[in-house]
Amino acid sequence: MKPKNLKELILSLTQDVVFEYDGAVACINPWNEAKIEVGYDDNTKTYDNIDDVMNDPFYHGKSLQEISEQLNID
Secondary structure, three states: OOOOOOOOOHHHHOOEEEEEEOOOEEEEEEOOOOOOEEEEEEEEEOOOOHHHHHHOOOOOOOOHHHHHHHHOOO
């Protein structure tokens, strides 16, 4: 999935986004545009904007921006 499409999916606020990356499961819970909770590999984090969600190297040193095209998201 292109980074732009993943960003739009998260901001649609219609579903949690769940995927597996590098042997661990991730879940992104978008409550609203200013509260997005993310869990990955037994770690959790809450963000207050989508740009931080996309650019934080939270996924074993990689960001969603970097790995989005490798992900299988339903």
